[in-house]
Amino acid sequence: MSSDxxxxxxxxxxxxxxxxxxxxTPPPSDVAAAVRARLAxxxxxxxxxxxxxxxSPGASARRRRRWTxxxxxxxxxxAITAATPQxxxxxxxxxxxxxxxLQLGDAPPAPVITTAPLPGEHSVPxxxxxxxxxxxxxxxxxxxxxxxxxxxxxxxxxxxxxxDGIRLDQFDGGIDxxxxxxxxxxxxxxxxxxxxxxxxxxxxxxxxxxxxxxGTQVPLxxxxxxxxxxxxxxxxxxxxxxxxxxxxxxxGSLR
Numbered sequence: 001m002s003s004d005x006x007x008x009x010x011x012x013x014x015x016x017x018x019x020x021x022x023x024x025t026p027p028p029s030d031v032a033a034a035v036r037a038r039l040a041x042x043x044x045x046x047x048x049x050x051x052x053x054x055x056s057p058g059a060s061a062r063r064r065r066r067w068t069x070x071x072x073x074x075x076x077x078x079a080i081t082a083a084t085p086q087x088x089x090x091x092x093x094x095x096x097x098x099x100x101x102l103q104l105g106d107a108p109p110a111p112v113i114t115t116a117p118l119p120g121e122h123s124v125p126x127x128x129x130x131x132x133x134x135x136x137x138x139x140x141x142x143x144x145x146x147x148x149x150x151x152x153x154x155x156x157x158x159x160x161x162x163x164d165g166i167r168l169d170q171f172d173g174g175i176d177x178x179x180x181x182x183x184x185x186x187x188x189x190x191x192x193x194x195x196x197x198x199x200x201x202x203x204x205x206x207x208x209x210x211x212x213x214x215g216t217q218v219p220l221x222x223x224x225x226x227x228x229x230x231x232x233x234x235x236x237x238x239x240x241x242x243x244x245x246x247x248x249x250x251x252g253s254l255r
Contacts, residue, residue, distance in 0.1 A: 095188075100180065101210065112222045117220075132151045135170070135171075140253045141253040143250060146162060165239070178209070180207075189201075191244060198227055226247075227251055
C-alpha cells in the first residue's frame, strides 16, 4: 500500500460528502475565501518534484500538508452546511461510506418483509467468480471456502455465502453508492479492520440496491448486523457474524 492511499480514500469520501449536500447559496462569508488564500500560501510543493521514499522527511512533510488541506476543506464544508437547516439535515441524515448510502432516522425503519435478488444475480462455481468480476475477488480465510458464490449486475457485485446466514458482498463503485441501508437506533459504531476504517451496524435493517443506470433504489431484504469497510479501493459488507469483534476478526483475514 502506498503512503498516499489512506489520503486518497479520505479525499474520495470528502468528495462524496460534497455530492450528497444540496443546499441553497450560502450567506455572504469570507470563510471559504480565507481558507483558499491560506492554502495557496501554504503549498510549497510542486508536482514536478521527485517522489520521496515513504518514510523520508519529505514524505512526512507531504503527509502533514495533505492533512492540513483535507482538514481545511472539511472545515469549509461544515461551516457552509451548518449555516442552513437544509445543510444540517443533509449531514445528519445521510452518510455515504464504502459504496453504501446509510439513511439515518430517529426511529427504527419499517422492516422489509420480502426478498429480491440483485440485478442479474446468478450462481457460479467459486473458482469462476474472479473471471466474471470487474475487480480482484478475495475470500476471508477465517471462514474457509464459501458454500455458494453469486455474481450480479454484470460483475459489479460478488457475493459469498456460508452456513448460519453469513454473507460477504464485495463490489466496486468508487464514490457512487451501490447499496443503501435504512437505519434507526442503535446507530452505527465506528471500527477498524487493520488500518482501514469501518462501521459496525448492530441492528437488523432494510437493505436495498441502487441501479447504476438511473439511480433507482430497489428494496432487497431485511439484513442482519453488518460490518462495512473499504480496502484497497474496493468495498465490502460482511453480514451474519455473532458480534462486532468476531466480524472484525473475519474481515481481517481477507486474502
